[in-house]
Amino acid sequence: MFSGLRQPVHFIGIAGYGMSGLAELCLSHGLSVSGSDLRSNPMTEKLAAKGAKFFLGHEASQVKDAGTVVLSSAIDNQNPEITAAKAAGADIIHRSDLLAQSFKGKKAITVAGTHGKTTTTAMIGYMLEKYGLSPTVICGGVMNEYQSTVFVGQGDFVVAEADESDGSFLKYQPFISVITNVDFDHMEYFKDRDGLCKAFLKYAKATHKDGTSVVGWDSPIVRELMANFSGSKLAYGFLLGSEVRAFNFSCKEGVSNFSAVIERDKMECKINMIGRHNVQNALCCLGVARALGLDLKKAAAIIVDFPGVKRRQEVILKTDRVTIFDDYAHNPGKILALVNSIRDSWQTKHLIVAFQPHRFSRLDTMYDEMISSVSAADEVFVLPVYAAGEVTTKDYSVERLARDIQLRSGKKAYPCTSIADATQKIEKAIKPNTIVVTVGAGDVTSIAEQLRQSQS
Numbered sequence: 001m002f003s004g005l006r007q008p009v010h011f012i013g014i015a016g017y018g019m020s021g022l023a024e025l026c027l028s029h030g031l032s033v034s035g036s037d038l039r040s041n042p043m044t045e046k047l048a049a050k051g052a053k054f055f056l057g058h059e060a061s062q063v064k065d066a067g068t069v070v071l072s073s074a075i076d077n078q079n080p081e082i083t084a085a086k087a088a089g090a091d092i093i094h095r096s097d098l099l100a101q102s103f104k105g106k107k108a109i110t111v112a113g114t115h116g117k118t119t120t121t122a123m124i125g126y127m128l129e130k131y132g133l134s135p136t137v138i139c140g141g142v143m144n145e146y147q148s149t150v151f152v153g154q155g156d157f158v159v160a161e162a163d164e165s166d167g168s169f170l171k172y173q174p175f176i177s178v179i180t181n182v183d184f185d186h187m188e189y190f191k192d193r194d195g196l197c198k199a200f201l202k203y204a205k206a207t208h209k210d211g212t213s214v215v216g217w218d219s220p221i222v223r224e225l226m227a228n229f230s231g232s233k234l235a236y237g238f239l240l241g242s243e244v245r246a247f248n249f250s251c252k253e254g255v256s257n258f259s260a261v262i263e264r265d266k267m268e269c270k271i272n273m274i275g276r277h278n279v280q281n282a283l284c285c286l287g288v289a290r291a292l293g294l295d296l297k298k299a300a301a302i303i304v305d306f307p308g309v310k311r312r313q314e315v316i317l318k319t320d321r322v323t324i325f326d327d328y329a330h331n332p333g334k335i336l337a338l339v340n341s342i343r344d345s346w347q348t349k350h351l352i353v354a355f356q357p358h359r360f361s362r363l364d365t366m367y368d369e370m371i372s373s374v375s376a377a378d379e380v381f382v383l384p385v386y387a388a389g390e391v392t393t394k395d396y397s398v399e400r401l402a403r404d405i406q407l408r409s410g411k412k413a414y415p416c417t418s419i420a421d422a423t424q425k426i427e428k429a430i431k432p433n434t435i436v437v438t439v440g441a442g443d444v445t446s447i448a449e450q451l452r453q454s455q456s
């Protein structure tokens with residue numbers, strides 16, 4: 001799998017979901033691994049327990065013995081470890097190049113798309129593993145079944161999340177390519193609509209000649225792309241024209257029920273997840289099963305018990321008084337799907353959302369969509385933007401965001417100066433039959449944990 005990779009392999013930014021998973025995969029294949037990051041977390045602790053050497057902070061001396069240095073697009077070129085690695089003659093590769101190496105000798109199933117990549121990757125991997133095919137699964141979140149971002153199997157398949165944000169998904173040549181949907185995100189990279197569409201079409205066209213592109217037909221841009229695709233295609237969704245189509249959808253108290261027609265086969269399905277978006281993820285999974293020639297009823301029975309991914313509709317606390325969800329959703333489509341699905345499933349509950357916008361660049365390109373995404377909530381508590389290193393001269397203050405959310409939705413929205421301020425205000429707002437949802441890719445997740453402790 002990793003033949004020719006010079007050791008030791010050093011990961012700059014090893015604490016991240018994607019990087020830690022690749023580091024664990026290298027360890028599982030007997031490679032010597034080290035890594036550095038500005039913080040430690042349970043993932044770095046797990047890697048250290050398995051033999052990786054972890055450095056807190058970035059120092060040139062930490063790569064002096066490295067044969068290969070792995071970095072992500074989040075790492076600045078001025079990082080002292082990159083400079084030192086170049087001077088020492090180490091091989092410097094992007095994480096996507098290492099991921100591509102993991103596909104050697106395997107049939108790769110890569111999952112791309114604006115929304116749903118992580119859950120769909122984990123669900124496909126879970127289905128194949130429980131089916132008995134022993135895939136290797138490389139996910140962008142911690143899979144609850146394995147308590148890891150990676151599962152190392154012995155079979156012929158690798159299931160991996162394919163990141164479009166920096167164009168690195170174009171390096172892969174999958175046996176099955178998945179496009180969940182396409183929306184206007186990461187436009188700082190794609191520049192315009194044409195650049196976005198060309199990239200996803202190129203990704204689909206890289207599918208192996210004997211493979212299949214499994215695509216979300218409910219996405220208008222996906223339907224447009226497929227008009228220029230001549231390879232084998234299998235569409236899934238709620239719309240007519242989907243070879244794998246859902247209807248009779250209902251969602252209540254945390255369970256989604258639906259009927260599915262897969263070409264000419266009809267079956268009744270259920271998943272222990274809520275929302276049309278999660279039904280679409282399940283349909284994608286069934287589409288992959290069809291493309292691989294698996295028994296569809298067996299596949300549908302397996303995904304009923306899919307235990308999900310951390311920070312994706314994760315239930316942090318459930319009592320008679322309050323239920324607390326935590327979710328990584330950070331672009332408008334994801335947030336809208338999350339909040340609406342919870343609203344639909346528990347229509348009589350009082351719904352509170354702790355909302356932490358992610359990145360100024362996303363607000364620049366999708367401001368209206370962002371402030372509209374939480375409209376189904378009864379009350380919204382707005383935190384400062386989680387900038388992820390970005391800066392802006394524009395007014396994206398909590399006061400402006402809260403005002404605009406309230407004007408748009410007609411619901412109460414409150415500016416919060418900090419995590420502590422939001423936690424305190426939400427604690428006072430909780431009443432019987434309340435659902436609290438913490439939403440965002442940043443440290444908003446800590447509110448859920450603090451509320452768990454205070455409400456238990």
